Amino acid sequence: RLQQLQNASLYLVTSPSEQILAVVDAALQAGLTLVQYREKTADDTLRLTQAQQLCQLCHQYGALFLVNDRVDLALAVDADGVHLGQQDLPIALAREILGPQKIIGRSTTNPEEMAKAIAEGADYLGVGPVYETPTKPNKTAAGFDYLRYAAANSPIPWFAIGGIDLNNLNEVLLNGAQRVAVVRAIMQAEQPGMITRQFLSELGRQQRLLDLGTHLI
Amino acid sequence: RLQQLQNASLYLVTSPSEQILAVVDAALQAGLTLVQYREKTADDTLRLTQAQQLCQLCHQYGALFLVNDRVDLALAVDADGVHLGQQDLPIALAREILGPQKIIGRSTTNPEEMAKAIAEGADYLGVGPVYETPTKPNKTAAGFDYLRYAAANSPIPWFAIGGIDLNNLNEVLLNGAQRVAVVRAIMQAEQPGMITRQFLSELGRQQRLLDLGTHLI
Numbered sequence A, B: 001r002l003q004q005l006q007n008a009s010l011y012l013v014t015s016p017s018e019q020i021l022a023v024v025d026a027a028l029q030a031g032l033t034l035v036q037y038r039e040k041t042a043d044d045t046l047r048l049t050q051a052q053q054l055c056q057l058c059h060q061y062g063a064l065f066l067v068n069d070r071v072d073l074a075l076a077v078d079a080d081g082v083h084l085g086q087q088d089l090p091i092a093l094a095r096e097i098l099g100p101q102k103i104i105g106r107s108t109t110n111p112e113e114m115a116k117a118i119a120e121g122a123d124y125l126g127v128g129p130v131y132e133t134p135t136k137p138n139k140t141a142a143g144f145d146y147l148r149y150a151a152a153n154s155p156i157p158w159f160a161i162g163g164i165d166l167n168n169l170n171e172v173l174l175n176g177a178q179r180v181a182v183v184r185a186i187m188q189a190e191q192p193g194m195i196t197r198q199f200l201s202e203l204g205r206q207q208r209l210l211d212l213g214t215h216l217i
């Protein structure tokens, strides 16, 4: 699982949608390998149904499936892990409940939160929000400084997140990101498969450039 | 634990309150033996802190402590069990996550829900709402018919719930309840300890009358 996580450059975080299964399916078909189910408002009956369907769908494609916040839901559908915000359960407690094999990710907005998440045993980090976003309206953008800090200092995989789309992706990559998480850019796309392919293509190009740079050093 | 549950006649379900610890402490000191932590809006950091504090407090008094909805929170604080609404996780899944030793309760509003909860392995039932209540504003009261049905048919312990206070308690008991769950009557009382003592005294008197009746048959 950690190797799969390491290899993932694009991370789709879902938002409530009547087409959620169709959108995620299209993105998976386009090559997406990492999905997080985020649903803050529905009741647990719907959450459980959707999580079960999405988990099954992701695993059909060999993709990783994580659940936002809810450790019990992750256990219930045997997801690959959970993503925890700063206001969610502590990583150590989640680890105790989930066992050592599951992936645990943590949202971070500054170097202190990054250091804490790593010390607590996070497997990957969310780094952002890069841009302001309606998903987290009360957060001011962490901006590029924190991206560059992450690029220079994070020993574990991290995903830039927050308002990233195909128009600003290049700017995000130029500021040190190698992996990005997106919500609206794919969830609200008319052609989520095509958008996913474009993200993956851009991210792959960046990766090849970085590999090339490493060889030249 | 099931014996302790069997012996409980009063069940306090918390509502958000700045004095939550003080109120629950007063009620425990007055003889309360069963507490459910219900917090639908706070973030998980606060939920975890409050659940830890309440769990510890209850166990100091030898009382049972259950968590509403959140199986992961119950595991995290090693609570005695969970209470699940109709829109929460299925009992079977909760049981799988929690193991066989924990108590699982289920809210029910009619005979069909009762039968289903019992078939799924609930340890106790909530039966109501008896009266309309601001805690569940979108539910119409199930009323006395369902209370009498529960009294005649439930093979497991059940708690009448929904707008019960000292003024209407007698009416609830006359309709077949032997156990009641309360929120506001205690959480918003000026003297929660005194109110708890009065509830326990009324419920104990009813229990002695029923025991007497059993001996006379």
Ligand code: NI
Pocket: A069, A085, A087, A088
């Ligand atoms: Ni959260």
